[in-house]
Amino acid sequence: MAGYQDIVGHKRIKEQLKSAIELDKVSHAYIFHGPKDSGKMMLAEAFAMALQCEQKNPCGCGECRSCKQAMHRNQPDIIYVQHEKPNVISVQEIREQLVGDMEIKPYSSRYKIYIIDEAEKMNPQAQNAILKTIEEPPHYGIILLLTSNVDMLLQTIRSRCVRIDLKTVADDLIRKYLMEKHQIPDYQANVATAFAQGNVGKAVHLSTSQEFAEEKNQVLSIVRKVSDLRIADVGDRIKEMEVYKDDMGEYLNLMQIWYRDVLYWKSTGQIDGLIFRDELQEIRKQAERLAYRGLQIAFDCIEKARLRLQANGNFELIMELLLLEIKEIYQWQE
Template sequence: MSGFRDVTGHERTIEHLKNAIASGRVSQAYLLVGDKGMGKKTIAQAFVQTLQCETLERMLEQEQESPGEKNSGTLPLQSIDACGTCKSCRQAETNNQPDIMVWRYQKETSISVDDIRALVSDVQIKPYASRYKIYILPDAQKMTREAQNALLKTLEEPPEYAVIILLSTSRDAMLETILSRCVVLPLRPVDAAKVRSYLMDRHGVEPYKADICVAFAQGNIGRAVALATSENFYSLLERAIQILTHVKEWDVSDIVVLIRDMDRGKDVVNDILDLFSIWYRDVLLFKATRDADGIIFREQIVQIREAAQKSSYDGIQRILDAIRTAKIRLKANVSFDLTMELLLLTMKEN
């Protein structure tokens, strides 16, 4: 990581953070909100590395002392980034910068009041070598109500050197009193073309595989990378296509066993359901346009065409609705077998 230049997408969030640094109006509390894999930690790390960059700090000081004729003493935003070469940047890139802390918790399932009290105590110690002392709190949605209340006083009256960055998958998990004291930055899905380019340029993913991963990820670049770099990707894809092309002729109970045997983890089942959704969106698109250009599963165009001929518009929509319902049921721990049987019956009948 070398600052903002290595972040793909999230231009509005990055612009906000760069403006804060350029103007010297850095907030003492931020909340980055987005699904797992959206880039919350990546953006936070780029921000804090830039904030602590010694080279940039000198440039900002010089600009304030002798501003140019056409500006107000602030550097242009394209200049606001970590240099990657100063002592602080090198330390940050190896996770050894003493004034940048990613806070650790006693348990994985929740963040307790004791975890936060330890942070509150540490905040009182001044920075070792930098202007700021920065805390990144991953999974902030796991803070108990008591833990959030323990953090509240520090957010209300923080030392001038402290910057606290909360990373959360849910805004609703945070107390209103916490939200009111943070600059809340919701992360939006990254443009599909940028995700595709990222997969191909950074990870060497072939175009067909990249297209499927982009459609699968829906703007979540971390999710796209996880699928694209998975050793089981083609196995997962082949099994999903096998089910989709034979669902009408195979026995439902046999397919349920097939899916369960792939992996008992919920993530894999959700991945299969997402691939099902992409397939049926392709079927719906081809049925409406008779054009293969926008199809994700291009290598299965014969099967897509056949499915479009056999299914009605209402039938395809019922299947897509059933897939969404299945995901909700699995998240709520409804019986796996029952959930999948109901979904597969809908797929067979439509």
């Protein structure tokens, strides 16, 4: 478990939670809403640790027995609701782990805090079971619902909770975090940050993922050589791409970022704004060959391929058309 000091970004939310403790205006129910890996669990855990801090530090002191227990996830009055089936949280699990358990007073702390991750997986019966507890909780009871799809929760639950909507984190903060905290090389941090779109957890995953590194290298092998691609070799290249058929959205994003870098260099000649900075020599070469209109066509072709794939079009035909259309733009002149 991390404290607020270890959480990148989300300054407004951290201040809001800290103020709730300082002003003694803590609600009995919160919804932390944001995409997967956006930091919901880290914020909820830091808030829970601060609430239970024996020194009454609104950020958690990190030194008292309760804070140390919380950091190791063995604080007896911070309960993580578990579920056996991966796609559903049942009414029985909510009744046993939360509704019934909350009737028992805290073991050693001021509050009894329940953290429900993936709260959208509660079935309607489970949500109705928790609703009465949210409406009439004991004075020591606090429920933290974490969800990536708040609309899956009953309106009656949403209306009775303080909603915390996680915003994207600035790219420069994510890049700095990857390089300083995880010792990620700058060129690798650039790519992961661009793809994460403000999601710190996703950036960490991408920067350390061998699968993502292999996918990136495969895309680069395509865009470096597509201008010289022979018609007879198109089928072989499509077979290489087919490995990523189930996640072509990410693959096409990598292609778009490549041509975005080419356009950026052609327009500015500045290295600082490049994502694939370690590919500068090839980016410069392509920027000299490609016309502005050709680059716009490349973006349009990639987006059309994305839409066709989403419409369940034939993969091989869509990718063949994409490669041939992009190959064509290298023949254009300014």
